[in-house]
Amino acid sequence: MRKGDTQEIRRLNRRAILAHLRQGPLTRADLSRLTGLAKSAVSRLVDELLQEGLLEEGAFTSPPVGRPGTLLHLRPGARFALGAELGVEGTVLLALDWRGEVLWAKEWSHPREAGPRERLERLLQEVLPHVPGPLGLGFTLPGVVVEDRLLLAPNLGWKNLDLRPLLSHFPLPTALENDAKASALSEVFFHGEANLAYLVLSTGLGIGVVSDSRILRGAGGAAGELGHWLGQGHKPCACGRVGCLETELGLGALLEHYRSLGGKAGDLEALLQQAKQGEALALEAIHHLGEALGRFLANLAVAYDPARVVIGGKAAEFFPYLEQSLRQSLAAHAFLEAHRSLPVQPSLYGHLAPAVGGASLFLVRFFELGGLWAESPRRNGGRYEEVAFGDRRGLGA
Ligand SMILES: [Zn+2]
Numbered sequence: 001m002r003k004g005d006t007q008e009i010r011r012l013n014r015r016a017i018l019a020h021l022r023q024g025p026l027t028r029a030d031l032s033r034l035t036g037l038a039k040s041a042v043s044r045l046v047d048e049l050l051q052e053g054l055l056e057e058g059a060f061t062s063p064p065v066g067r068p069g070t071l072l073h074l075r076p077g078a079r080f081a082l083g084a085e086l087g088v089e090g091t092v093l094l095a096l097d098w099r100g101e102v103l104w105a106k107e108w109s110h111p112r113e114a115g116p117r118e119r120l121e122r123l124l125q126e127v128l129p130h131v132p133g134p135l136g137l138g139f140t141l142p143g144v145v146v147e148d149r150l151l152l153a154p155n156l157g158w159k160n161l162d163l164r165p166l167l168s169h170f171p172l173p174t175a176l177e178n179d180a181k182a183s184a185l186s187e188v189f190f191h192g193e194a195n196l197a198y199l200v201l202s203t204g205l206g207i208g209v210v211s212d213s214r215i216l217r218g219a220g221g222a223a224g225e226l227g228h229w230l231g232q233g234h235k236p237c238a239c240g241r242v243g244c245l246e247t248e249l250g251l252g253a254l255l256e257h258y259r260s261l262g263g264k265a266g267d268l269e270a271l272l273q274q275a276k277q278g279e280a281l282a283l284e285a286i287h288h289l290g291e292a293l294g295r296f297l298a299n300l301a302v303a304y305d306p307a308r309v310v311i312g313g314k315a316a317e318f319f320p321y322l323e324q325s326l327r328q329s330l331a332a333h334a335f336l337e338a339h340r341s342l343p344v345q346p347s348l349y350g351h352l353a354p355a356v357g358g359a360s361l362f363l364v365r366f367f368e369l370g371g372l373w374a375e376s377p378r379r380n381g382g383r384y385e386e387v388a389f390g391d392r393r394g395l396g397a
Contacts, residue, residue, distance in 0.1 A: 013037060014045055014370030018054070018074070022099075022367070025058055027069030046072060054078050054371050074099055079366060082127060082172075083359030084139035085179060086119055088155045088203045089314070093126050094352060095134065096359035098366065100190045105352055116158060120166045127170065135373060136173035138361035140182045140354045142204050146221040148176055154228070154238035155204045175361045180224055181215050182357025183312050183347065184208025188215075189360050197306040200354060201315035204238070205246045209304050226300075249292055251314055258285035268314055275321045286318060287325040294329020301339040312347035312354065319346035
């Protein structure tokens with residue numbers, strides 16, 4: 001057997017052990033049974049992982065059936081990645097533990113006219129105190145992203161940007177992804193969903209579709225920009241066209257509608273507070289959006305037949321007030337009987353979801369590599385280099 005083959009087998013075996021331990025604590029005997037590996041091989045690999053600080057030993061178990069043994073856990077905080085969302089409303093930066101826990105998060109706003117250079121320079125200043133340590137920084141943008149290029153982000157007013165020169169200043173590996181696709185990826189990674197539609201609904205509307213555990217990208221990576229699906233409306237869209245769905249379903253339209261009813265709120269947060277206090281106009285405007293979203297989800301179900309829909313972005317915080325009219329509308333307009341009760345839920349990470357998705361780009365890769373990432377932290381002119389991995393996009397891509 002060639003050396004490369006044994007290394008690859010070692011990676012795959014470590015990956016299998018870590019994948020099983022992500023589901024919960026297990027003994028060495030459990031791991032041997034679940035992976036089909038010999039007990040001696042499991043012991044050797046577990047020793048390795050313990051030495052690297054990835055695992056820790058917990059309680060000794062003596063189950064009524066099966067072998068007694070010491071439970072092994074993924075050690076909390078053993079590895080983490082940074083995630084950032086460069087959104088329309090502001091920037092979110094956070095650290096995500098490899099077990100999915102947000103370790104810290106920070107948010108800041110920016111002048112409306114701030115361009116990519118200004119925003120990435122500020123991000124760099126915020127990231128520097130945390131390096132070295134994280135596996136990498138994955139960040140997300142509300143637009144069409146292909147590799148390190150942003151083709152179009154209408155709500156930011158950014159177009160045809162090669163971000164590589166700006167990213168080269170960051171002293172850690174970076175990755176870039178569309179916000180909805182990254183959020184959908186984190187759902188696959190943390191909850192194992194194989195068929196899912198993830199809506200990032202804030203000012204704009206983007207969709208990440210997961211089909212058979214893979215993110216739908218299309219030929220050029222642009223699949224999912226359903227906010228720019230042309231509807232019947234007549235309002236101008238940030239993309240320069242007229243009547244995109246986003247002009248009806250985006251939260252900007254919600255705020256506008258609320259004001260047209262006579263409501264007084266300067267921004268979405270103020271509107272949310274009005275809803276929390278039960279103000280009638282706020283609830284009316286939100287119910288109206290819920291009705292429109294229900295119809296949209298009925299269409300989405302026809303197109304992709306997801307097993308579950310997750311709503312992220314600022315709309316996740318409006319969900320308690322949207323839910324009733326959304327479900328009624330979905331039930332009324334569903335094409336198939338099964339779609340009437342399609343599970344729809346707000347993102348557990350709330351408005352942090354895109355940044356969590358950004359960080360998961362690196363956590364996914366780390367697990368794919370069986371945790372062999374840190375084994376070659378080669379320094380190259382102050383920059384960490386990633387170890388090579390076959391599929392650049394990793395799981396679900
Ligand atoms: Zn548009």
